[in-house]
Amino acid sequence: MYGVYDYDFKFENQEITVGVEKRGGFLRYFRSLKNGSDNVEKILASDTGKIIVNPVEPLNLPKEITNYLEIEFEPIVIEPNSYRKVYLKFPIEIGVFAATKKSIDILDIFSLNNQKYSLYGPPDSGVICRWYKSDVFAGIPKTEILKEGVIELNIQNTSHEWVEMRRIVFESYGMKIYYNDIVSMVAVVKIINRMVAETNFINKPIKDGMKKALELYTARRIPVVERKGFLMEWGLK
């Protein structure tokens, strides 16, 4: 489903129908989810554009209220001054973009997942996060490409103590999503002590030959100040 299409694009499976068709003298973009939650139809006043479909940062539905993604997983106890690589799954939202040579804009965002949000930290100074529960994998797990992606998580315990970790929080601005037969991100978490860690994304695919997904804030032309990742200062458990 992911890729660049002309205006004759149509995709249908058991859960979703999405595409562009000419009806009533207009080009119309349409999308319907089989669970009937919401349908979208828009007139496309364009002749020469393309449709781009790719996974986007999973922080837009049902309404954009946060820039943070929290993934909870079974506890990992990490020995002092060590490095481990594990794989987690993350939820996917699908972005449909209308593009011309000079301009690109978001047409629709939908998801085949249910959303859940959570609070990381105290109510007065914490952050609201999109919440997701994942298993922990030693290798790249199989995923449903329209629902889940894989995060390669490089854990560096730089402290001199054993650290138990059961959640990770990322900020969306650094998310670099790649796709082909799977959807992926690569992230690093640097554990500073039992309570504090810093998370970052690395701009590279999980394996060779993957395409980079369009970032939403690029499409929305939102200028972003470069940040040095997210500091998890309210605990790792």
Next chain:
Amino acid sequence: MADVLNTVIYNTITVWDVLVVIVVVILAIIIAKIVTLNLKKILSDKVKKDVLEIIIKIVNYGIILIAFLAVLPQLNIDLSGLLVAGGIAGLVIGFASQSVVANLVSGLFLMIERPIRIGDQISIEGVSGFVEDIHIFSTIIRTYDGIYIRIPNEKVFTSNITNYVANVARRFEYLIGIRYADDADKAIEIIKKVIDAHPFALKNPSPTIFVDELGDSSVNIRVRIWAPSTVWYDVKMELLWKIKVELERNGIEIPFPQRVIWFGDKGGVKVESGKDIPA
């Protein structure tokens, strides 16, 4: 032309001097406008809207004030003299404009302490709504029914302010009554499922659901839910009805107020018509 410009208006002040002052002030206003416009463009994505508004106001008035003070000697106004005269005049004006000054000072303190920001949902002295703007002298509130209300800053500063969105999350609660004949554990399980299915009913802090009291007509279940402050009211509105529908779908009903009436051992009631009702 030169004669007109050299015409003395007052003391040694000529038309030329006055023109210079006017041109400088107008230029300062134009420069302030250009600078603030550019500041808006540059900082709008990097600084929060309310902070940006304050920066822009300070820069705008600062440029105009500096230009005005710089050009005052052109009118032969000695600022040191003004200080003495200003001291006396200040006393007079101070007494006359006590509330204006109080509002100004309160406005400055509000900008420093920042208990409220533009866009926040607040309640002050019974006025609830969105903060539209914080001026030097007053704060503008747009109530939930869209009405414009101006509150002097002195009142804002000295009142109890409830800011509903200062924290990122907040809790709300329901009290749901079920029949004594219903299974409270099952009801709690159903309510929990409905809450879990709502995206914005937060996972952490987790909701709490428990039998709170054995009421006159119902077993009362207390439901406490945390939600993001920006959407909590939407969540509150949506969830209550969903819980009611789901409980009823599972055969658990929310009872009407009821009272058991016992007629005594002999039974029967004497009614006015004289016709007895049997026990």
